[in-house]
Amino acid sequence: MNAPTAAVNSIRVAIVEDDDCIRAGLVRMLSRTSICRPVCNFANAESALSALPEYKPEVVLMDINLPGIDGVECVRRLKDKMPGVQFIMLTVYGDSDRVFHSLMAGASGYLLKRTPSPALLDAICEVHAGGSPMTPQIARRVVQFFQKVPDRSPQLEKLSPREKEILVLLSEGLLYKEIVAHLGISLDTVRTHIRKIYEKLHVHSRTAAVAKYLDSSDRFLSG
Amino acid sequence: MNAPTAAVNSIRVAIVEDDDCIRAGLVRMLSRTSICRPVCNFANAESALSALPEYKPEVVLMDINLPGIDGVECVRRLKDKMPGVQFIMLTVYGDSDRVFHSLMAGASGYLLKRTPSPALLDAICEVHAGGSPMTPQIARRVVQFFQKVPDRSPQLEKLSPREKEILVLLSEGLLYKEIVAHLGISLDTVRTHIRKIYEKLHVHSRTAAVAKYLDSSDRFLSG
DNA sequence: CGCTCCCTCGCATCTTTATGCGATTTTAAC
DNA sequence: GTTAAAATCGCATAAAGATGCGAGGGAGCG
Numbered sequence A, B: 001m002n003a004p005t006a007a008v009n010s011i012r013v014a015i016v017e018d019d020d021c022i023r024a025g026l027v028r029m030l031s032r033t034s035i036c037r038p039v040c041n042f043a044n045a046e047s048a049l050s051a052l053p054e055y056k057p058e059v060v061l062m063d064i065n066l067p068g069i070d071g072v073e074c075v076r077r078l079k080d081k082m083p084g085v086q087f088i089m090l091t092v093y094g095d096s097d098r099v100f101h102s103l104m105a106g107a108s109g110y111l112l113k114r115t116p117s118p119a120l121l122d123a124i125c126e127v128h129a130g131g132s133p134m135t136p137q138i139a140r141r142v143v144q145f146f147q148k149v150p151d152r153s154p155q156l157e158k159l160s161p162r163e164k165e166i167l168v169l170l171s172e173g174l175l176y177k178e179i180v181a182h183l184g185i186s187l188d189t190v191r192t193h194i195r196k197i198y199e200k201l202h203v204h205s206r207t208a209a210v211a212k213y214l215d216s217s218d219r220f221l222s223g
Numbered sequence C: 001c002g003c004t005c006c007c008t009c010g011c012a013t014c015t016t017t018a019t020g021c022g023a024t025t026t027t028a029a030c
Numbered sequence D: 001g002t003t004a005a006a007a008t009c010g011c012a013t014a015a016a017g018a019t020g021c022g023a024g025g026g027a028g029c030g
Helices: A020-031 A045-055 A071-081 A096-105 A117-128 A136-147 A161-171 A176-183 A187-201 A206-215 B020-031 B045-055 B071-081 B096-105 B117-128 B136-147 B161-171 B176-183 B187-201 B206-214
Strands: A011-016 A036-042 A059-063 A086-091 A109-112 B011-016 B036-042 B059-063 B086-091 B109-112
Touching: A011 A020, A011 A045, A011 A117, A020 A036, A020 A117, A036 A045, A045 A071, A059 A071, A059 A117, A071 A086, A071 A096, A086 A096, A086 A117, A096 A109, A096 A136, A109 A117, A109 A136, A117 B136, A136 B117, A136 B136, A161 A176, A161 A187, A161 A206, A161 B206, A176 A187, A187 A206, A206 B161, A206 B206, B011 B020, B011 B045, B011 B117, B020 B036, B020 B117, B036 B045, B045 B071, B059 B071, B059 B117, B071 B086, B071 B096, B086 B096, B086 B117, B096 B109, B096 B136, B109 B117, B109 B136, B161 B176, B161 B187, B161 B206, B176 B187, B187 B206
Parallel strands: A011 A036, A011 A059, A059 A086, A086 A109, B011 B036, B011 B059, B059 B086, B086 B109
Antiparallel strands: none
């Protein structure tokens, strides 16, 4: 099974890349394998946006730097129309901001353009199988995101258990009277607790307290 | 240069793993290369916490499942004492919650125990070079974090640019009058915008709006 | 025992928000 | 060239929130 002809079960791949040379190279590379098949390719986001969906690719290789509409925005719009399609971003270097914007736009993988062909093929398979291929360098950028809150806010730790409990309810948008109903205490008691919370967090409004709370702890997880 | 003897410039690796068999296997494997060198190994977190720092490892392979203090907590405490050391978590399968807890505790890599030896060695080098090796499956878990609102909050997208702008200010805890000063518009205009925001988000208080906003979009990035 | 902290409750007052019902202008879309 | 949406402003009223002052009961500590 080394025939370069398109296998029926090969992964349908689309390419969006403005450099003619690189684009042709990718097409050629994909054509030489049986696991992938280039079904279409575009030199800019505009043409990809209008014509790419017709080809029903399963995986899209997307250059992040495109003239006009850039790769991130292109992914955002395409992902909206084709939620099941997997996008791999290609970039010349790991631009931190764009990594996140791409991931948030719906991309699943993030590779450097100088990735060798075999690794790129692996990545296409991985992303097609539900993984998120990315270079360790780029992964580190992502990982650092989860580490940037070293000591979950010193002020927050000064709150008493009851105060933390109420702060959580505040952050969920409950009215004072709803907190009253929820905790079975009087309105004035709620006021007193919140007053203390404000003192300890050095704020003067509930939204500021909530902002400080949500901004300085693991709003990510349950515990 | 195939001598199993410790090279001077080899990466100093520590191992924390409660399964004697696996631990011995890792030590043996690392001993057979010139790029790494096992400098110590422990069967539980407690002994690692007290003795590991003395050996000054550069990379630590940490089993996530340990009796008593678990691997995540162990990393948290060790990372506190040795910020420059890189930790790679080892797990039998990709447990979603623990992935994040590990990353937040300070781990940089996350691999499955069944990772083949060459790949594990690569990972040690990568983490030592500032990367974050992880399997594509685990990377996907991390990536999904940035996408966890598949259609990034339908309601939020209905907001006009100005409304989004004001919502951001609201979420930072600014008073109406502060928003007035910030945007150079009248108090009543701010009211009108916020009224529309409430309508579109189906809420009736600023905190509820902020909660909805922070809970369903990119609180991560600038724009 | 006195001290401190937490949780509870009350009253009074002032500020901030929420919302109903308007309006005009500009710009983009059909 | 009408329609629609966005951004701007105004007035009025009612609800919610912020804050000052005070106070009693219980848990824990030196």
